[in-house]
Amino acid sequence: MPxxxxxxxxxxxxxxxxxxxxPVPPATPVQRxxxxxxxxQRAAQLVIIKSTGTLPPTRSRAYRAFLKSVQxxxxxxxxINNRVTRTGAVNAEPFEIVSFxxxxxxxxxxxxxxxxxxxxxxxMRIAGTIKYPHAMAFAATGSPEFSRELGRATAREARALxxxxxxxxxxxxxxxxxxxxxxxxxxxxxxxxxxxHVQAYIEGxxxxxxxxxxxxxxxxPGHGDTAVDSHAGMPRxxxxxxxxxxxxxxxxxxxxxxxxxxxxxxxxxxxxxxPSGEPATVxxxxxxxxxxGELGFAGIVSTDAMDMAGLTARYKPGEAAVRALEAGxxxxxxxxxxxxxxxxxxxxxxxxxxxxxxxxxSVRKVLAAKLRLGLDKNRYVAAEALPDALDxxxxxxxxxxxxxxxxxxxxxKAGLLPLAKDANACVLLLAERPGNTHGQAFLDEMALRAPxxxxxxxxxxxxxxxxxxxxxxxxxxxxxxxxxYGERNAxxxxxxxxxxxxxxxxxxxxxxxxxxNPYLIRAFPDVSTYxxxxxxxATSETAAVRALFGDSPMTGKKxxxxx
Numbered sequence: 001m002p003x004x005x006x007x008x009x010x011x012x013x014x015x016x017x018x019x020x021x022x023p024v025p026p027a028t029p030v031q032r033x034x035x036x037x038x039x040x041q042r043a044a045q046l047v048i049i050k051s052t053g054t055l056p057p058t059r060s061r062a063y064r065a066f067l068k069s070v071q072x073x074x075x076x077x078x079x080i081n082n083r084v085t086r087t088g089a090v091n092a093e094p095f096e097i098v099s100f101x102x103x104x105x106x107x108x109x110x111x112x113x114x115x116x117x118x119x120x121x122x123x124m125r126i127a128g129t130i131k132y133p134h135a136m137a138f139a140a141t142g143s144p145e146f147s148r149e150l151g152r153a154t155a156r157e158a159r160a161l162x163x164x165x166x167x168x169x170x171x172x173x174x175x176x177x178x179x180x181x182x183x184x185x186x187x188x189x190x191x192x193x194x195x196x197h198v199q200a201y202i203e204g205x206x207x208x209x210x211x212x213x214x215x216x217x218x219x220x221p222g223h224g225d226t227a228v229d230s231h232a233g234m235p236r237x238x239x240x241x242x243x244x245x246x247x248x249x250x251x252x253x254x255x256x257x258x259x260x261x262x263x264x265x266x267x268x269x270x271x272x273x274x275p276s277g278e279p280a281t282v283x284x285x286x287x288x289x290x291x292x293g294e295l296g297f298a299g300i301v302s303t304d305a306m307d308m309a310g311l312t313a314r315y316k317p318g319e320a321a322v323r324a325l326e327a328g329x330x331x332x333x334x335x336x337x338x339x340x341x342x343x344x345x346x347x348x349x350x351x352x353x354x355x356x357x358x359x360x361x362s363v364r365k366v367l368a369a370k371l372r373l374g375l376d377k378n379r380y381v382a383a384e385a386l387p388d389a390l391d392x393x394x395x396x397x398x399x400x401x402x403x404x405x406x407x408x409x410x411x412x413k414a415g416l417l418p419l420a421k422d423a424n425a426c427v428l429l430l431a432e433r434p435g436n437t438h439g440q441a442f443l444d445e446m447a448l449r450a451p452x453x454x455x456x457x458x459x460x461x462x463x464x465x466x467x468x469x470x471x472x473x474x475x476x477x478x479x480x481x482x483x484x485y486g487e488r489n490a491x492x493x494x495x496x497x498x499x500x501x502x503x504x505x506x507x508x509x510x511x512x513x514x515x516x517n518p519y520l521i522r523a524f525p526d527v528s529t530y531x532x533x534x535x536x537x538a539t540s541e542t543a544a545v546r547a548l549f550g551d552s553p554m555t556g557k558k559x560x561x562x563x
Contacts, residue, residue, distance in 0.1 A: 029376060030368050033110060034363060039346060039356065041073075042363045043345040043349075043359060044074045044342050045074065045075070046325075046359070046362055047075045047076055048302075048331060049075050049079070050078065050079050050080075051078050051081070051104075052082065053080040053091075053092035053096055053125070053126070055096065055099050069339075070107045070108050070112065074109055078113075079114075079115040079116065079117075079165075080092070080114065080116045091123075091125055092125075093127050094161060097163075098161060102380050102381055102383075110367070111370050111375035111379040113214075113370060113375075114163045115166070116163045116167065117168065118157070118163070118168055119167075119168040120537065122158060123537070130153065130399050133539055133540045134535040135184065136183075136186060136187060136559060137534040137537075138402060138406070139188045139194075140534050140556040140557050142556075142557050146398075146402045146405075147187075148200040148203055149398060150201060150204065151202060151204025152204040153204075153395055153398075154168065155204075155205045155208065155211040157389070157390060158213050160389030161381065164213055165213065167216045167264060168215070169197070169215075170185045170187070170219075171194065171218060171251035172186045172223045172224035173188075173189060173222060173224040173225070173247050173250070174186035174224040175247065176225045177519040178484060179223075180227065181226070181482065182224050183481060183482055184481060184516055186224055188559030189224075190559065191250035191251060194250070194251040195250050195251040195254035198258070199257075202258040203258060206259065212372065212374065215262070216262040216264050217262070218264035218304070219264055220252060220264065220280065220291055221248055221249065221270055222237065222252070223237075224248070225247075226268060231305075231308045231309060232309050234267055234310040234313065235269070236269040237269065238272075241273075252295060256295055260299065261300060262299050263291060263297055263302070264302045265281040265324075266279075266280050266281070267279040267310030281303045281320075282323035282324050282326075287301060288328035299365070300331055300366070301328060303333045306341075307334050312336055316340065317335045318340045318341055318344020319344060320341070321341035322344050322345060322347075322348045322353065322354060325345065325358065326354070329362075330362035330366065402539070406533060406535070406543070407531060407533050407540075407543050407554045408531060408533075408554060409531045409554040409556075410521055410531055410563065411521070414509060416509055416529045417548070419475065419549055421449060422450075423453065424470075425474070426455075426473075427476075428467060428474065428477070429442060429457045430477065430478045431460065432479040432493060433493065434460070438536050439541070441539070443457075444542075445542045445546065449545060450549060459494075460492070460493040463495070467503070467508075473509040474511070475510075475511045475548065478492055478512060478514055478515060479516055480492055480514070480516045481516045481536060491519075491520055491523035501524060501526070510527060512529065512530045513544050513548070514530065515532075515535070515540060516533070516536045520562075521563055525563075531547065531554055532556075532562075534559075
C-alpha cells in the first residue's frame with residue numbers, strides 16, 4: 001500500500017490541476033496602433049485639419065504649423081480646400097498636391113487620411129482635372145448611370161492624387177429655391193430622384209477595390225430646405241417628423257443601405273428631433289438617436305467644417321469638440337483651433353465628462369478605415385503615374401456628354417431658338433464677381449461656332465450696363481450658383497438684375513441662359529426665352545453654346561420647380 005501512494009498523489013494532483021490557459025489571440029493591427037498612442041495622440045487622431053494642397057517652404061510659419069499638427073500632435077488627416085482670393089477660389093495643381101501629400105505622410109507616425117470635397121470630381125478642388133458639372137446637371141440627364149460613372153471616376157482621380165476620403169455625394173433635397181449654400185450641389189427636389197443618384201454614386205465609387213476610398217453622405221439631416229448659409233449663421237429646418245421621413249431622410253436611408261462609409265453632419269437646428277435648438281452636429285438626439293439608432297448607421301460620423309459660423313457663434317473650439325463627441329460624432333473636421341479642440345477633449349477626459357472608452361471607439365473607426373484603404377502598406381503617391389491616371393480614356397468626353405445632355409429648355413415663347421450663327425446678335429456674360437474665371441470655355445466655343453457674334457464679359461460692379469449699339473438679339477449668360485446676393489437678396493449680383501429686367505420689358509429679343517442656379521427665371525417673368533445648364537463648369541459652358549445654336553438638342557429634365 002505505501003508503495004502505491006506516490007502514484008495516487010500524482011493522480012490526485014492531475015485531477016485537481018487548473019485547466020490549461022487558452023492562448024491569448026494576438027493584438028489586431030488596429031489595437032497595436034491604438035496601444036502605441038497616448039491619450040493626447042488618440043484625441044488628435046479624430047481631428048482633420050485643412051490645407052490648400054500646396055507645400056509651403058520648410059522655413060515658413062505655415063510649414064511649422066503643419067509640422068506641429070502632423071508630426072508632434074499626430075492629427076488623423078488633412079482635407080484639401082481651395083485657396084480663396086478676392087476674385088474667387090484657386091485650385092492647386094495635381095503635382096503640387098502629390099508633393100504636399102507625400103511630405104505630410106512622411107512626417108506622420110500613423111498614415112494620414114487625406115480628404116477632399118470632390119462633389120464634381122477632383123475638379124472641385126484640383127486644377128487640371130476633368131471638369132464634371134454639378135450634381136443637379138447629372139439628375140437633369142435622367143440617367144443615374146452618369147452618377148455611377150462619376151463615383152467611379154472620382155475614386156480613380158482621388159487615389160491617384162493621394163486622396164482617400166471623398167466628401168460626396170450630396171444627399172440634400174433642394175426644395176427651397178432661396179437656398180444660398182446647396183442649390184445645384186443637390187440632385188434636385190424629388191427625394192426619390194436624389195436617392196437614386198446617391199445610391200448610384202456610392203456604388204460607382206466603391207466598385208473598384210484598386211481605387212478604394214471612403215464615401216460620405218452630406219449634410220445630415222438635410223440642408224436643402226434652408227435659407228441661411230451655415231457658413232455665416234445657423235439655419236433651422238422646421239419640418240415635422242412625417243415630413244422628414246417623406247423628404248429629407250429618404251436619400252440618407254438609401255445611401256446607408258448602399259454601404260456608405262461616412263455621414264457628414266450639418267450645423268442646422270432640427271426642432272422636430274431636438275427641441276433644444278442645438279445644431280445637429282452637437283445634438284445627441286439627432287446623431288445618436290436618429291442617425292445611429294433609427295437609421296442604423298454604424299460607420300464614421302464626421303462634422304461639417306467646425307470653423308463655420310453655424311457652430312463657432314455658439315461654442316469655442318474645445319467645447320464644440322467635446323459636445324460633438326458626446327452627441328455621437330467620430331471625426332472633427334477643421335476645428336477653428338485644432339490644438340484647442342484636442343485640449344478640450346483631454347480636459348473632458350480628466351474631468352470624467354468623457355470616458356477614454358468613448359474616445360477610443362471613434363479612434364478605432366479611424367484606424368480601421370486607414371487599414372481598409374491599405375495605408376499601412378503604402379501611404380505614398382506615385383507621381384510618375386499621375387498623368388495617365390488623370391487622363392483616363394474617354395473621361396473628358398463623358399463629362400462633356402453629361403453636361404450636354406443636362407441642358408434644359410424652360411421656355412421659348414418668342415421662338416428665338418436656335419439662334420442663327422450669322423444672326424445680328426451679341427452675347428453678354430454676367431460674371432459672378434470681378435476677375436471671375438468663368439467664361440473662357442464659353443468664349444472658345446463661340447469663337448469656333450459663331451466668330452462674328454461679339455461676346456463681352458461684364459463686371460457686376462460696373463455702374464451702367466447696356467448691350468452694344470446695333471445689337472438685335474441679346475444673349476445673356478448668367479453665372480449664379482446660389483439663391484441670393486447682397487442685402488437685397490437679389491437673384492444676380494450688382495446691377496445685373498436691372499439689366500435683365502430692362503431688356504425683357506423693352507421688347508428686345510432676349511435669351512437668358514442660367515449657367516448655374518436654375519431658379520433664376522423666377523425673378524425675371526418677362527424674359528421670353530430661357531434655358532439652363534444647372535452648372536457653371538467649363539463643360540456646361542461649352543454645352544450652352546452648342547445648344548444655343550441648335551448643334552445639340554436640349555434634352556435635359558426639369559429636376560426642380562423653376563416657374
